[in-house]
Amino acid sequence: MAPERQKIMAKIKTSLSHLFFAHGENDIFVTPSGQSGMSDKKVILLDVSSLLRTGIQGLLAEHGYQTAAQFLTIEAMHSALPELHADLIIMEHLQQSPEVFSHLVQIRKAYPAIKVLILSSSSSDFHIQLSRRAGASGYINKNSSLDKIINTVNTITTGGYCYGSELWQHHARYPRDASLLLSLSHIDICILRYISAGYSNQIIASLLNMNNKKVSAYKQRIMAKFNMTRLAELVDLAKRNYLY
Known part of the structure; x- marks a missing residue:
């Protein structure tokens, strides 16, 4: 690895070190055969944490993705979408308005070509089910490794989906939570x-x-x-x- 690239990767890992813990998982990836991650895809980042957005932007750039815009609120992002021509939204639903999933449903209906990846601190089965219903193509936890995050991005931008296997632990422990909360x-x-x-x-x-x-x-x-x-x-x- 060239010295300059080593510096870039070190900066990315430093930015994310307080947010991610690298560990291996067995994940559910479904990708059309013969396809792999593509470069020059435009990505929108939605998260209240500037540290996280900076880290993810660096990680995406290292793998050929362009960050088209960054937002603090889903309302601001929703109104700006017509001008951005993005391929993927990476977003955190926590610390957003209670209408965050309603906005997501509207976005998926109005812009079906834009894929959505939820990158969240929450592993709640309730939030996973809400994300599925809203049309998100993937949901992974912020504790995921950098490799897992970029592999998930590659999977989704090539037409697949990914819901990390560790997310089912909450359902196994509290099997009634999601169905009751959804009611x-x-x-x-x-x-x-x-x-x-x-x-x-x-x-x-x-x-x-x-x-x-x-x-x-x-x-x-x-x-x-x-x-x-x-x-x-x-x-x-x-x-x-x-x-x-």
Whole structure:
């Protein structure tokens, strides 16, 4: 490897060192036969972390991909898409608005040629199922190795899909979480997020423009659906599914 290339790779690994832990996995890759990663593909990055975006941009450049744009919010990205002519979106859904997956559905319908890879801190089966339903071609965890990330990008840009095998561990441990969370309303999910954040009924009521009694009723209904008797159980449910 040439000295200049070594410097580039060292910089990439330094940028990502606080976010990724290299380890081997057995992953699910489905790619049309005879195809491999292509260069000159345009990629959009969506993540609130500038460190992550910088690291991923460097990794992509090392493998011939062009970063067309970077965004902090899915709303800003959605409105800019007509001018970008991108091939792939790499995005984190956490720390976005509650409507992030609704935006993703709209994007996939309006721009079916643009593939989507979710690169997330969450391994929640709930988020994996939401991503599948929204049309994402892949979902991998930020703990993945650099090789795995670029292999996944290559797979998706050549028409395949990849959902990392480690993601199924959450489903194996909490098999009912995803189906029950998917049965909740948008308001239910918002309340779960606020409960996980430690907000009182009064604050939640103010945020959602409802009275305290109604918030309490929502809490009781959610707990009954999950067969829970203690608020601590509800908080644990929200936290293990990254609802905060």
